[in-house]
Amino acid sequence: MTTIRDVAAAAGVSRATAARVLANPEMVAEATRARVMKSVEALGYTRNSVAASLRTTRTGRIIVTVPDISNPFFSRVIRGVEEAAQKAGYAVLLGDTRNEREREEQYAEMLNRREADGMIFLGHRLPTVLARLLERDGVRAPIVNGCEFTPSLGVSSAHIDNARAACQVMQTLYDMGHRDIALITGPEESPLTRDRLTGACKAAEDNGYGQALVVQTGDFSIESGRRAALELLVGDRRTTAIFCFSDEMAIGALTALRETGIACPGTISIVGFDDIQMARYVEPPLATVRQPMAEIGRKTVELLLDILHRRQTSPVSATLPHEFVARRSLGRGPHPPASKT
Amino acid sequence: MTTIRDVAAAAGVSRATAARVLANPEMVAEATRARVMKSVEALGYTRNSVAASLRTTRTGRIIVTVPDISNPFFSRVIRGVEEAAQKAGYAVLLGDTRNEREREEQYAEMLNRREADGMIFLGHRLPTVLARLLERDGVRAPIVNGCEFTPSLGVSSAHIDNARAACQVMQTLYDMGHRDIALITGPEESPLTRDRLTGACKAAEDNGYGQALVVQTGDFSIESGRRAALELLVGDRRTTAIFCFSDEMAIGALTALRETGIACPGTISIVGFDDIQMARYVEPPLATVRQPMAEIGRKTVELLLDILHRRQTSPVSATLPHEFVARRSLGRGPHPPASKT
């Protein structure tokens, strides 16, 4: 491979000068610059980034881990990350952790090995490797969380207000005449699930239907939504609305209704969460909460860059706007509320 | 940061010995090894991969570019890639090219800068940067193509037999009594589209219905499928089956039928391609061709490793098995074929 040395030799200048032409062209005399550039072209020189990184202690890379890359929600977030990173001159090292702690740790180790300048993790578990880093470097540790937010971690994060969103969905359901509502949540240990659950319960209690709330646990997958819905339908003929904490689970629930011959929204309404692309194409189209997926991704990058460029003094919690999206899977319930005027 | 020097000093050995303990422990005396390991632990040492890479000229990374990471087909392939790469000790640098040539080139440049040891590209366009590399290094150029296959490129590739798969789908349709079949293809410039088109046309002609074949072009997206289907339905009341070159387009077509009140499979049957997860959850569940997505991903990595480890003498075309999946969106056509006995 051709090195800067070769270029310098070919142009009849020192290595330093050749390097300068590439890094700070304005510091070099016009004529020399042209000569060097010609050699660069002629030899087809490209900088060896590894050597450059060693010298500068910058890699121009960021690691991003996701629980599941084939989950449409995450893949949209990733897209946002990738876009923002690329724009800022960073490449994305992608890690699919499959929700396994060990894989999370493995990717975190890469940060220690200086394979990247920073790391964005989209799950909720902070790898112990990162925890240690955080302990040592505090806010200067180049770590950002996305989609979820756990204040106690001391890590910057980009996310929506999950509690409020869930609360709004529930209120909408009550306003439309539903009382017996079932929830299909995500894994209990995720703060995201807890936040939404908190919001949903609050709305239920505020409306006086706390007792009527039924809760099933899922794992965000289609199948778990289907199973949870089937479970709900056994023996219980009261539920008129199911609020799922992900669109995929909602699609699973829709399938369950179809399998058991229950009409949606005729008999049971379904509301999802995320607004993945497929939400509008299933039958009936799925009412849901739109998360600004790409925006969340972009924001995590922005937060990370703030840390890398030392513009950060304390962890930032960036709350992005969500939006309720009414679609046909949501219909009126059997208890028209008293007139509100 | 602590370096191997610090470790060596703490353990009272030379840098070389300390390094050896990490790389070839068996070459070092038990006692010294223990001492070094203790210092490693005590100091919390982790190897600086950048320095190591500079020395060894290996990065342990591979670049993978996809036209669209949020496409469920590709995200499954990526998952296979990631899994195989990780197993072989490689990390994946992900590039979402958004089908833009310039972004493809940018990622390809990274290979030149030695940011990775090799590259897998899932689109069909060979970036010119890679073409040059290929010209120079021939089969030793660490480049592999996935999902698509263009023999003339001289690049190893993992894919299914697209022509045969399309041919089989058409034959199945004819066997079920369909004659007036419409195709919704991918972009014309993709070899994948061409291969499937070739296969489909062959089947049509073999069955004597070449004239009845209608072709619309899509871009694999849901919306393009929907639009193409709507287009097909205008004025033409003959089509009884639509074969889409991706499940997403098929889902779009399904939506179009629903919007226009046409029964599926009652009036028109739909067949997709890929067997993405959602295929079985739409209504009606989608008949399709299952591609071994994860397997394709894994295979591309295997092919790349073969090159990196110099086990390769000429480009390999790995054809993986596909499978037709019958589901409810495919029903009988109006022309029951003559008995075949």
Added chain:
DNA sequence: TTGTAAGCGTTATCAG
């Protein structure tokens, strides 16, 4: 079995 020392290809400092 261990140590010495020579790079890998950059970048950055300091003179000139």
Added chain:
DNA sequence: CTGATAACGCTTACAA
């Protein structure tokens, strides 16, 4: 404006 030179942290002959 340009050149000499010293790192960056690691690996690996080669020597002891």
